[in-house]
Amino acid sequence: MGHVEEKIIIVGGGIGGLATAIALRQRGCEVAVFEQAPELREIGAGLSVWPNATRVLSQFGLLPGVLNRSEVLERLQLRTWKGKLLSDIKTVADFETPSVCMHRADLLSILKDQLPESCIHLGERFENLEQHYGVVIAGFSSGRKVEGHALIGADGLNSTVRAQILGPSKPIYRGYWACRGIAHFTLPKEHSHTAIETWGAGQRFGIEPMGRGRVFWYATANAPEGALGDQTAWKDELREKFKGWYGPIPEVIEATEREAILKHEIVDRRPVRRWGEGRVTLLGDAAHPTTPNLGQGACMAIEDALVLAQCLTRKREIQSRLREYESLRFKRTEYITRESRRAGRIGQMENGMAVALRSVWLKTLPTFLVDKIHRSYYAFEA
Numbered sequence: 001m002g003h004v005e006e007k008i009i010i011v012g013g014g015i016g017g018l019a020t021a022i023a024l025r026q027r028g029c030e031v032a033v034f035e036q037a038p039e040l041r042e043i044g045a046g047l048s049v050w051p052n053a054t055r056v057l058s059q060f061g062l063l064p065g066v067l068n069r070s071e072v073l074e075r076l077q078l079r080t081w082k083g084k085l086l087s088d089i090k091t092v093a094d095f096e097t098p099s100v101c102m103h104r105a106d107l108l109s110i111l112k113d114q115l116p117e118s119c120i121h122l123g124e125r126f127e128n129l130e131q132h133y134g135v136v137i138a139g140f141s142s143g144r145k146v147e148g149h150a151l152i153g154a155d156g157l158n159s160t161v162r163a164q165i166l167g168p169s170k171p172i173y174r175g176y177w178a179c180r181g182i183a184h185f186t187l188p189k190e191h192s193h194t195a196i197e198t199w200g201a202g203q204r205f206g207i208e209p210m211g212r213g214r215v216f217w218y219a220t221a222n223a224p225e226g227a228l229g230d231q232t233a234w235k236d237e238l239r240e241k242f243k244g245w246y247g248p249i250p251e252v253i254e255a256t257e258r259e260a261i262l263k264h265e266i267v268d269r270r271p272v273r274r275w276g277e278g279r280v281t282l283l284g285d286a287a288h289p290t291t292p293n294l295g296q297g298a299c300m301a302i303e304d305a306l307v308l309a310q311c312l313t314r315k316r317e318i319q320s321r322l323r324e325y326e327s328l329r330f331k332r333t334e335y336i337t338r339e340s341r342r343a344g345r346i347g348q349m350e351n352g353m354a355v356a357l358r359s360v361w362l363k364t365l366p367t368f369l370v371d372k373i374h375r376s377y378y379a380f381e382a
Contacts, residue, residue: 006029006030006149006150006312006318007029007030007031007032007147007148007149008024008029008030008031008032008148008149008150008151008152008312009032009034009136009138009146009148009150009151009152010031010032010033010034010151010152010154011034011126011138011151011152011153011154011155011160011161012033012034012035012153012154012155012156012159012284012286013033013034013035013037013040013120013122014035014042014108014154014156014284014301015042015104015107015108015111015284015298015301015302016154016283016284016285016286016298016301016302016304016305017033017035017152017154017155017283017284018033018040018108018111018112018114018115019056019060019111019301019302019305019306020152020154020283020304020305020308020309021033021115021119021120022060022062022111022114022115022305023060023305023306023308023309024308024309024312024313025115025119026060026309027309027312027313028313029309029312029313031115031119032119032121032146032148033115033119033120033121034121034124034126034138034140034146035120035121035122035123035124036123036124036125036126036155037122037123038122038123039122040108040109040112040120040122041105041108042103042104042105042107042108043104043262045103045104045180045181045182045216045218045262046101046102046103046104046180046182046208046210046214046216046217047101047102047103047104047107047216047295047298048073048099048100048101048195048208048295048299049066049070049099049100049101049102049107049298049299049302050091050099050295050296050299050377050378051091051095051096051097051098051099051378051379052296052299052303052377052378052379052380052381052382053298053299053302053303054066054097054098054099054100055095055096055097055381055382056302056303056305056306056382057097057302058097059306060114062110062111062114063097065110065113066100066102066107066110067098067100069102069103069106069110069211070100070101070102070106070210070211071100071101071102071192071193071208071209071210071211072098072099072100072193073091073098073099073100073101073193073194073195073208073209074090074091074098074099074193074194075088075089075090075091075193075194075195076088076089076091076099076194076195076197076374077089077194077195077196077197078196078197078198078199078362079196079197079198079199079246080198080199080200080359081198081199081200081203081205081244081245081246082245082246083198083246083247084359086199086359086362086363087362087363087365087370089370089371089374091195091374091378094375094379095378095379099195099378101195101208101209101210101211101216102210102211103182103210103214103216104298107298123142124140124141124142124144125140125141125142126138126139126140126141126155126160126161127139127140127141127160128164129151129161129164129280131278131279131280134149135147135148135149135279136148136149136150136151136278136279136280138151149279149318150279150280150281150312150318150322151279151280151281152280152281152282152283152308153165153276153280153281153282153283153286153287154282154283154284154286154301155286156284156285156286157171157267157285157286157289158171159282159285159286161280161282161286162282162286162287165275165276165277165280165282166272166274169269171267171268171269171289172267172268172269172270173225173265173266173267174266174267174268174291174341174344175222175223175266175348176202176220176221176222176223176265176266176344176348177220177221177223177227177228177263177264177265177266178218178219178220178263178264178266178292179218179219179220179234179238179261179262179263180216180217180218180219180261180262180263181216181217181218181256181260181261181262182210182214182215182216182217182256182260183214183215183217183252183253183255183256184213184214184215184255185213185214185215185248185251185252185255186213187207187209187215187248188248191207191209191248192209193209194209195207195208196208197347198245198246198249199347199355199358200245200355201349201350201351201352201355202221202222202348202349202350203219203220203221203222203241203242203348204219204220204347204348205217205218205219205220205242205245205249206218206219207248207249207252215252215255217252217253217256218292219238219241219242219253220266220347220348221241222348222350225265228263228264228265229263231258231259231261231263232258234258234261234263235253235256235258235261238253238261239253239254266291266292266344267289267291268289268290268291268337268340268341269288269289271288271330271333271334271337271338273326273327273330274326275287275288275326276322276323276326278319279318279319279322280322281308281322281325281326283301283304283305283308284297284298284300284301284304285297285301287304287329287333288300288329288333288334288336288337289337290333290336290337290340290341291337291340291341291344292340293340293341293343293344293347294336294339294340294343294377296336296340296377300332300333300336302382303329303332303380303382304325304329304333306382307325307328307329307382308325311324311325311328312325332380335376336377339377346358
């Protein structure tokens with residue numbers, strides 16, 4: 001068991017922050033989570049949780065709840081925009097826990113239900129931190145000051161904690177945007193339990209069943225920075241861009257309410273080895289934001305949560321435990337960030353010749369190699 005007297009402050013009540021709070025509490029730590037939003041909720045879209053993360057959720061005792069509110073993904077397919085199969089991988093092959101697609105809000109509420117209300121503080125926007133001998137003090141916009149033995153910045157891509165420690169910096173735009181949405185739609189039978197990503201020239205469209213008659217989808221397109229346009233036009237833009245793509249892509253777009261479509265620019269940061277100093281460290285997107293091409297963003301935060309809790313409950317000075325967590329996580333998160341960026345570059349190819357060669361290359365990749373690549377993502381044990 002951990003040091004019961006240690007109080008850990010977590011800034012950010014998203015998936016990473018709550019997973020960390022659960023992992024630490026299960027090891028006997030006192031935890032306080034501070035979230036700037038007035039309520040804990042995730043914006044409406046889906047999420048893939050791959051075996052590397054469902055394994056951690058299983059260790060937390062949360063897998064039955066997750067399976068109850070998701071659809072298991074048994075296959076992963078790549079197709080051309082005309083529907084021609086390029087690759088078909090079994091995602092359940094040798095992993096003891098499954099891959100699932102679920103609503104982000106469902107995962108957040110499963111995590112939240114594990115924590116007593118008294119340890120989550122809403123409407124608290126983090127502003128600054130000070131470190132004194134033996135403690136870290138967090139200041140919030142409400143004027144509140146909180147003292148703890150360590151502080152974890154799990155406050156996302158534009159982390160205030162990160163800016164305090166590493167200085168302000170802008171995430172790097174990777175040349176394309178993504179739309180996401182959820183449609184109430186019945187997929188053809190052959191699509192059940194299957195995540196399908198479809199590739200065109202400079203555009204992709206992904207479809208994942210998430211159970212209860214719902215489909216999570218996402219779409220990408222190359223664009224200059226700052227070209228998101230007006231929300232009222234997003235659905236029409238998608239209709240136009242994916243017109244003529246094989247079914248059920250146009251039908252899924254039609255079945256999505258205009259207001260329910262989200263759109264954002266795809267960014268990440270260059271991996272850095274230093275995530276913290278003294279009694280402060282970062283976790284999830286605050287530490288190592290990644291593009292969504294491997295669907296590993298939330299999974300990385302869940303892995304982080306377990307490793308951080310394991311390190312924090314060892315018998316050593318707290319600073320060295322935090323540095324150990326950072327060094328244990330750097331290689332893995334750097335690998336996923338790099339692989340994800342590369343997958344995006346391949347997927348967003350626009351040149352006609354390059355796109356044709358890509359299809360040939362994907363068709364001829366030996367299964368054992370594809371399998372090996374996927375194992376490097378999913379077989380990881382935090």
